[in-house]
Amino acid sequence: MSTKGASSGTAAKKRRPRDSLSRDVILEAAETIAVRDGLEGLTFAALGQELHAHATSIYRHFRDKDELVLELIDVLRAKSYDKELTSTGDWREDLRFTAKAIHANYQRYPSLAHQMSVRTTRRPTEFRNVEFALDALRRAGLDDASAATTLRVFGNFVRSTSAMEASIRALPDKVRATDELAWEIEYRQLPAEEFPNISRMSDGLMTVGDPQIFEEALEMMLDAIELRAQRQAADGG
């Protein structure tokens, strides 16, 4: 009944119905691919296939790939942690919460993490988080100027550390294996006299992707913030 007869028979090439494509539809497909194949798999060709559309149709909705990826990142963030953001009253707990949310989001999409950390730092959609964190820092006892500086320090720390951890996870297994092998081989040849510390602590140094590291680092950062606040209180009083 519809336009071009042969829609029933043997896999006829159909033109996608008009207006069936949109930013949202495309972003959904992009997410599917990104989750399945990572950023490397996210090509216009793959997108076209996923959408049963011609690859270049996407250009009707996004200027270029960068625009698409950036918006995908925003979508994914919104999904993960723009929801509930209510203070517990404990500034440490509040900062810990935001940090872990970012960290978790980066680990969920490892191959996007680097872009997230580098392009996302000043997105308008983050105002709410910035306000929340600033409030926590004020409650920690920092004055306005220190809170602003510390926010940037803390934000950079959380983002960059999370991104690096994720990026290492996102490396192809083969690459990681090769990298580790190179280390192993030379490690065994280290003279204990020249490298006493390494020799003594060898076990503690090997694991790299350990999620424990982030937790430890986070607590240390929070300690440092607390210390800074104490010093400021001492100065002021």
Place this chain on the structure above:
Amino acid sequence: MSTKGASSGTAAKKRRPRDSLSRDVILEAAETIAVRDGLEGLTFAALGQELHAHATSIYRHFRDKDELVLELIDVLRAKSYDKELTSTGDWREDLRFTAKAIHANYQRYPSLAHQMSVRTTRRPTEFRNVEFALDALRRAGLDDASAATTLRVFGNFVRSTSAMEASIRALPDKVRATDELAWEIEYRQLPAEEFPNISRMSDGLMTVGDPQIFEEALEMMLDAIELRAQRQAADGG
């Protein structure tokens, strides 16, 4: 005289003399290009041109681009900070020194920084730095286990923060401008009642590439290490 007569006349295509290519020669050319055009400009074609050789000749010396880049990174690091590494006796100063050396190196080659942070973490060539840092941490008062953990925390922190700062610097100007514009526009529309902290501290929040951030973060990390050592001493005694 030489082989194929016409070497004098109008720009004859010469074959590169045998054995005139080597890993070192290629890496030197790679460095030239990387400094001039960044990692994006470092292609086999560009390399070929720089070397007056056919692009694919390089495959006789490196398995693939990854191998080349990785070795380039190693060369650059060796140049920057494998030289002098003598303790000042002050553990804080020693850790600060290594951190700043890494940071400086990353900023010198911004487009390589991300790879440096992700691929370099366990290179055999870093044993000397690891040993040095571990020694400093022991002198700070940490026991073996804590020193090992803290080293990883500190190393991750330094590398990732430095890499992120560099990566942002390495973004094309156009991209950065666009990103900042988006923020600016929405920023002006924020209701001060809903975002009191942001509104009050606006000035302190705008600058992103500020090198001050790294310094602040570093001192905070060192504070945290000191605190940890103090706690450990208190526990033990």
Place this chain on the structure above:
DNA sequence: AGCAGATAGTCAATGGCATTGACTTGATTC
């Protein structure tokens, strides 16, 4: 109803890129 224009999908082509396999050349060795 029928036409004009615009919008959204499609298609074919381009140019950049890494990588591969077949070739050539020249030095070394017997």
Place this chain on the structure above:
DNA sequence: GAATCAAGTCAATGCCATTGACTATCTGCT
């Protein structure tokens, strides 16, 4: 001085983003 083998070269492949021309299809207008 012929065989050999490594090191340069060349042509081709395949993946990728991006562009400009083409073509349906929907909208509103008369």
